[in-house]
Amino acid sequence: MQLPHKHSATGTTIFTVMSALAAKYNAINLSQGFPDFPIDERLAALLHEAAAGNYNQYAPMAGLPMLREAIANDFKRRYDLQLDADKEITITPGATYGIYTAFTSFLQPGDEVIVLEPAYDSYIPNIEMNGAKAVCVPLTAPMFSVDWNKVKDAITPKTRAIIINTPHNPAGSVWSAADWQQLADLVRDTEMLIISDEVYEQLIFDGRKHYSVLEHDELRQRSFAIFSFGKVFNNTGWKMGYVIAPPLLTDAFRHIHQFIAFSINTPAQYALAQYLQQDSLPKVGALMQQKRDYFLQLLQELPFTLHHKTAGSYFQIAGYENISGLPDLEFAQWLTKEYGVATIPLSPFYCDKKDDRMIRFCFAKKESTLEAAVERMRRLNTVSKTQF
Ligand code: PMP
Ligand code: GLN
Numbered sequence: 001m002q003l004p005h006k007h008s009a010t011g012t013t014i015f016t017v018m019s020a021l022a023a024k025y026n027a028i029n030l031s032q033g034f035p036d037f038p039i040d041e042r043l044a045a046l047l048h049e050a051a052a053g054n055y056n057q058y059a060p061m062a063g064l065p066m067l068r069e070a071i072a073n074d075f076k077r078r079y080d081l082q083l084d085a086d087k088e089i090t091i092t093p094g095a096t097y098g099i100y101t102a103f104t105s106f107l108q109p110g111d112e113v114i115v116l117e118p119a120y121d122s123y124i125p126n127i128e129m130n131g132a133k134a135v136c137v138p139l140t141a142p143m144f145s146v147d148w149n150k151v152k153d154a155i156t157p158k159t160r161a162i163i164i165n166t167p168h169n170p171a172g173s174v175w176s177a178a179d180w181q182q183l184a185d186l187v188r189d190t191e192m193l194i195i196s197d198e199v200y201e202q203l204i205f206d207g208r209k210h211y212s213v214l215e216h217d218e219l220r221q222r223s224f225a226i227f228s229f230g231k232v233f234n235n236t237g238w239k240m241g242y243v244i245a246p247p248l249l250t251d252a253f254r255h256i257h258q259f260i261a262f263s264i265n266t267p268a269q270y271a272l273a274q275y276l277q278q279d280s281l282p283k284v285g286a287l288m289q290q291k292r293d294y295f296l297q298l299l300q301e302l303p304f305t306l307h308h309k310t311a312g313s314y315f316q317i318a319g320y321e322n323i324s325g326l327p328d329l330e331f332a333q334w335l336t337k338e339y340g341v342a343t344i345p346l347s348p349f350y351c352d353k354k355d356d357r358m359i360r361f362c363f364a365k366k367e368s369t370l371e372a373a374v375e376r377m378r379r380l381n382t383v384s385k386t387q388f
Contacts, residue, residue, distance in 0.1 A: 006125075006128070006129045007124070007125035007126075007128035007129050008124070008125075008128055009121070009124065009125045013121055013122075013348075014121060014329075014344055014345065014348040015031065015032040015033075015121070015344070016032075018031035018032060018332060018336070018342050018343070018344055019031055019032045019342070021333060021336045021337075021342060022336060022342035025336050025337050025340060025342075026340065027336045027337075027339075027340040027341055027342045028340060028341050028342065028369060028372055028373040028376065029342045030341060030342060030343055030361045030362050030363070030365065030369075030370075030373055031332075031336075031342040031343050031344045031360075031362065032344070032362065033169070033236070033314060033315060033362045033364065034230075034236040034237075034362070034364065035234040035236070035314075035364040035365065036364075036365045036366055036369055037234065037365070037366050039233055039234050039235045040233065040234075040275075040282060042275065042278075042279070043233055043235070043271055043272075043275050046270070046271035046272075046274045046275055047267055047268065047270075047271040049270075049271070049274075050266070050267035050268075050270035050271050050274075051267045053270075055266050055267050055270040056266060056267060057266060058262075058263050058266065059091075059263045059264060059265075059266040059269055060263065061254065061257070061258050061262055061263050062086070062089070062090050062091065062254060063089065063090060063091025063242070063263075063264060063269060064091070064266065064269040064270065064273055065085065065086075066270075066273040066274075066277070067091055067269045067270075067272055067273035067276070068085035068086070068089040068091065068242075069085045069273075070272070070273045070276035070277050071083070071085070071089050071242060071244075071276070072084070072085040072089065073276070073277075074276055074281065075214070075244075077280075078281075079212060079214065079215060081212075081214055081215065083214075083244060084247070087247040087250055088244055088245060088246060088247060088250055089242055089243075089244055089250075090242060090243050090245075090250060090253055090254060090257060091240070091241075091242050091264045091269060092240075092241045092242055092243055092257070092261070092264065093239050093240065093241070093261055093264050093265070094228060094230065094239035094240065094241045095197065095199045095226045095227065095228035095230075095241040096122050097239075097241070097260075097261065098224075098226045098227075098241050098242070098243040099122060099123065099126055099163070099195060099197060099226055100122070100126045100129070101243070101253060101256050101257050101260060101261075102195050102224040102226065102243060102245070102249075102253060103126050103127060103130055103132075103161070103195065104126075104129075104130055104256050104260075105249070105252040105253045105255060105256045106160065106161070106193060106249075106252055107127065107130035107131070107132045107160060107161070108130075108131070108132070108160075109130070109131030109132065110131065110132070110133075110158060111130075111131075111132040111133070111158060111159075111160035111161075112132065112133050112134075112135050112156060112158040112159045112160065113127045113132055113133070113134055113135065113159070113160060113161045113162065113163060114135050114137055114151065114154050114155070114159060114161070114162040114163070115127070115134045115135065115136050115137070115162075115163055115351070116136075116137050116138075116139050116146060116151075116162075116163075116164070116165070117136045117137070117138055117139065117349065117350050117351055118139065118144075118170055118171060118346055118349030118350055119136075119163070119165065119349055119350075120165060120169050120197065120349070121348055121349060123163050124136075124351065132160070133158075134351065135154050135156075135159070136350075136351035136352075137150045137151055137154050138150070139168075139171065139173070141307065141356070142307035142308050143173055143308055144168060144171035144172075144173040144308075145173065146175075146179060146182070148182045148186070151183075151186060152186055155186065155190065155192070159190065159192055160191065160192060160193065161192055161193045161194065161195060162183070162187070162192060162194055162195075163194075163195040163196075163197065164183070164194060164195070164196045164197065164213070165196075165197040165198075166179075166196075166197075166198065166200075166210070166211070166312070167200040167201070167203060167204055167210070167311065167312025167313040168200075168312070168313060169199075169200065169313050169315060170313075170315050170317055170344065170346060170349055170360040171310075171315075171317060172308075172309075172310025172311055172312060172313045172315055172316060172317065173308075173311060173312075174204060174208055174210065174311045174312045175211055176211065177211050179211075180211055180213065180215075180216045180219060181216075183219065184216060184218050184219050187219075187222070188218070192222070193222050193223070193224070193249070194213060194219060194222055194223040194224070195223075195224050195226065196212070196213035196223050196224065196225045196226065197226045198210070198212055198213070198225055198226060198227055199226065199227060199228040199230075199231050199241070200231055200312055200313040200314070201227065202231070202232050202281065202284050202285050203231060203284060203285055203288045203312055203313055203314055204285055204311065204312040205285065205288070205289040205292060205310070205311055205312060206289070206311065208311060208312065210312070212225060213225050214244060220246065221246055222246075222249075223245065223246075223249075224243055224244075224245045224249055224253065225243070225244045225245065226241065226243055227241055227242050227243070227244070228240070228241040229241060229242075229272055231284070231314075232281060232282065232284055233272070233275075233282065233284075234282075234284065234364070238265075238268050240264065240265070240268050240269070240272060288314050288363075288364060291314070291363045291364065291365070291367075291370070292309075292310055292314075292316065292363055294363075294367060294370060295316065295361070295363040295370050295374075296309060296316065298370060298371065298374040299316075299318070299361075299374065301374065301378065302374065302377050302378070302380055303320075303322040303323050303380060304318035304319065304320055304322070304323070305318060305319035305320070305321060305322060306318055306319075307319065314362055314363055314364035315360050315361065315362055315363070316360070316361050316363055317346060317358050317359065317360050317361075318358065318359060318360075318361065319356075319357060319358050320357060320358070320359060321357055323380055325357075327345075327347075327355050327357075328345035328346055328347050328355050328356075328357055328358060328359060329345045329347060329348075331345065331357070331359065332344065332345040332359055335359075335377075339376050339377055339379070339380065340376045341373045341376050341377055343359040343360060343361050344359060344360040344362075345358075345359055345360075346358040346359065346360060
């Protein structure tokens with residue numbers, strides 16, 4: 001029996017492939033993005049409290065009111081933004097789900113969506129699962145900035161949306177207020193909607209500010225802003241996130257959401273709500289900046305090429321042209337098998353699988369993990385390029 005393909009991606013997502021390879025070869029896993037240190041024990045205790053108490057049945061479809069209120073208060077505190085917890089915030093099982101459901105709430109077959117590449121690997125399949133077409137526009141290396149003329153040229157009468165990601169996975173670049181203004185000028189006279197993937201909003205370094213689409217009054221009216229608790233509380237396995245959108249878009253989102261997930265893990269919602277009500281958010285940005293700096297310092301001893309220092313997210317990309325001439329996927333596999341360090345090749349983040357001979361490291365790890373990984377790669381110094 002042959003089943004139809006619902007999107008053009010072939011095989012299994014690179015994050016699963018590389019994490020499985022890491023496990024198989026007992027490699028240190030700097031590939032898939034997740035922290036390797038424990039969560040705040042107060043949050044763990046709150047999860048226990050929820051399960052031991054009476055928080056084990058279905059939550060309301062939009063999410064526990066106390067969690068949505070806590071998010072609204074958090075946005076008031078951090079961004080001075082007024083959000084309507086009932087009409088503008090929906091709790092989701094992670095950001096990936098939020099992105100898919102946002103697309104599904106408005107895309108029609110034949111629509112086009114602009115994707116800035118490199119791009120997180122779920123975007124294009126999510127667009128295609130809705131019968132729509134991804135139109136890829138490359139970001140400009142080495143800083144992975146937006147070429148606004150290219151974006152403008154990509155807009156056609158069929159363009160229904162654009163998906164933005166800042167801070168950016170995998171490049172670690174961040175948008176300025178001027179970028180949002182450029183986007184506003186481009187979409188003003190169109191029907192385009194915006195999916196703004198801001199999962200790394202709090203992982204932003206060197207005193208930079210994260211500009212949320214929600215802070216741009218004009219753009220906010222046509223945007224779904226996507227967030228993930230996993231990146232803030234270092235609990236990616238909880239798969240908890242939320243989507244903020246104006247009432248009209250939130251209605252469309254829930255219209256779909258009610259028949260896919262319906263509602264989200266109640267004990268986890270309770271724990272996050274209680275935590276947010278009692279405490280200010282963990283200082284995850286400062287922590288990850290320290291890890292970035294430490295990792296970059298360690299990396300200096302290795303022959304990788306760093307074209308820029310990551311400004312946000314927990315990823316650093318690096319060139320390996322001084323080490324090997326292998327294509328990036330093969331290089332990442334070789335590094336895992338021979339050196340015991342798993343990374344992510346960049347080509348899966350491109351529409352045409354363009355290979356710039358770069359890999360992505362995740363530095364959201366204990367210092368001892370980063371040290372051990374660099375120690376394992378120290379032998380790379382002696383590997384001659386001509387061996388490949
Ligand atoms: N968007 C980007 C850019 C990501 O890197 C991730 C990483 N997981 C997600 C969305 C998905 O987040 P979640 O785990 O909450 O689904
Ligand atoms: N966002 C993480 C990454 O980019 C994990 C993604 C995943 O496993 N699907 O590595």
